[in-house]
Amino acid sequence: MTLGVAVIGAGMAGRAHASAYRVAPTLYASTLPDLRYVSIGDLSPELGAEAAKRFGYERSDTDWRAIAENPDIDVVSVVVANFLHREMVEGLVAAGKHVLCEKPLSDSLDDARAMADLARGADTVVRVGFTFRRAPGVAMLRQLVNDGTLGNVQHVDVRYYCDYAADPSGPISWRFKGGPGTGALADVGSHAAYLAEFVAGDISEVSGGRFTTAIKERPVALGVVQRVGKVEVSDQREPVENDDYASFSAQFASGVGVVEVSRVAAGHPNGLVIEVYGDKGAAVWDLERAGEFQLVLNSDPSAIRGFRRVVLGPEAPYFGGGLAMDAQGVGVGQNEGFNFQARAFLEEVAGLDESASLPRCATFDEGVHNMEILAAVAESAAHGGAGVAVPPARTS
Numbered sequence: 228m229t230l231g232v233a234v235i236g237a238g239m240a241g242r243a244h245a246s247a248y249r250v251a252p253t254l255y256a257s258t259l260p261d262l263r264y265v266s267i268g269d270l271s272p273e274l275g276a277e278a279a280k281r282f283g284y285e286r287s288d289t290d291w292r293a294i295a296e297n298p299d300i301d302v303v304s305v306v307v308a309n310f311l312h313r314e315m316v317e318g319l320v321a322a323g324k325h326v327l328c329e330k331p332l333s334d335s336l337d338d339a340r341a342m343a344d345l346a347r348g349a350d351t352v353v354r355v356g357f358t359f360r361r362a363p364g365v366a367m368l369r370q371l372v373n374d375g376t377l378g379n380v381q382h383v384d385v386r387y388y389c390d391y392a393a394d395p396s397g398p399i400s401w402r403f404k405g406g407p408g409t410g411a412l413a414d415v416g417s418h419a420a421y422l423a424e425f426v427a428g429d430i431s432e433v434s435g436g437r438f439t440t441a442i443k444e445r446p447v448a449l450g451v452v453q454r455v456g457k458v459e460v461s462d463q464r465e466p467v468e469n470d471d472y473a474s475f476s477a478q479f480a481s482g483v484g485v486v487e488v489s490r491v492a493a494g495h496p497n498g499l500v501i502e503v504y505g506d507k508g509a510a511v512w513d514l515e516r517a518g519e520f521q522l523v524l525n526s527d528p529s530a531i532r533g534f535r536r537v538v539l540g541p542e543a544p545y546f547g548g549g550l551a552m553d554a555q556g557v558g559v560g561q562n563e564g565f566n567f568q569a570r571a572f573l574e575e576v577a578g579l580d581e582s583a584s585l586p587r588c589a590t591f592d593e594g595v596h597n598m599e600i601l602a603a604v605a606e607s608a609a610h611g612g613a614g615v616a617v618p619p620a621r622t623s
Contacts, residue, residue, distance in 0.1 A: 275289065325351045417597055
């Protein structure tokens with residue numbers, strides 16, 4: 228069996244998916260079927276062709292329908308603007324493709340629910356990507372909670388500060404359009420909310436929702452806008468419609484938490500930090516030092532009790548046997564998360580036994596639940612920070 232692979236979207240995240248499919252067969256034992264790298268799709272023919280050449284894909288397409296119609300393609304990552312997800316996913320599933328869709332699932336909860344209904348009845352594997360669950364350090368924090376090392380969770384803090392929109396001269400794009408909660412909250416807050424639940428369990432209620440739009444308008448670009456890199460702009464300006472900053476409090480079955488996100492935090496290019504505090508100790512993971520985490524245990528002698536640095540090695544989840552150099556101290560980063568995600572998705576597509584595979588990728592029902600959290604935050608913010616219940620995630 229040979230699986231044909233395509234990626235729709237040649238921006239930064241799309242390139243990460245394209246690269247990850249190349250790396251996936253080299254992780255762990257060689258149990259995946261042969262892969263054929265067929266196409267990278269993008270509206271920009273230049274970006275698509277450049278990515279296809281760089282990552283060794285046979286061709287590029289400017290219309291996603293060409294990928295849907297291509298019988299040589301079996302597996303497709305959808306890595307484009309959120310409002311485009313539904314149409315593409317529906318078309319790809321109808322064409323019999325296995326689909327890995329980037330988070331958040333859509334720009335509207337109604338669309339996300341419709342997509343989940345579709346995925347539940349699909350004959351193919353249809354999943355949503357939350358890459359940070361694949362970080363060995365994040366998985367270690369979850370393990371320390373689940374095995375009781377940290378005790379009962381008392382509170383969790385997740386902060387995701389970015390500065391990709393900190394420059395007021397940066398051009399307007401789809402990221403700055405949409406209602407409250409579709410800005411920083413949807414972009415990086417979807418990651419943060421997911422991770423809060425990943426380490427501490429389901430969120431039952433949010434409160435204290437707050438949004439701020441720090442930069443009210445932006446210039447219109449004269450070329451293709453990407454997440455990173457400069458582009459010339461015109462004198463025309465358009466309003467920013469959504470949030471540059473968002474925060475909320477969360478109630479878990481055990482404990483509480485705070486989630487805070489920003490896209491205008493100068494000096495924080497990609498600053499994701501997770502702090503978990505239990506009644507037996509605490510642990511902290513920082514993306515900028517992703518190859519380690521901090522740990523303190525209350526059982527330590529008081530004279531030496533304090534946070535200590537734990538360098539990740541082969542005993543950490545994902546690490547041992549997965550990296551070409553899997554010795555302690557080698558280090559990991561965000562790119563490896565995409566590699567592990569691609570491997571997990573391909574294992575499920577190939578029908579490999581779950582007990583001998585990486586943890587499966589998140590379902591669309593989990594993607595809907597993540598968006599229900601974000602919708603509850605928006606409702607809380609609209610009502611002066613009032614508490615809003617979050618429905619439990621659907622499990623079947």
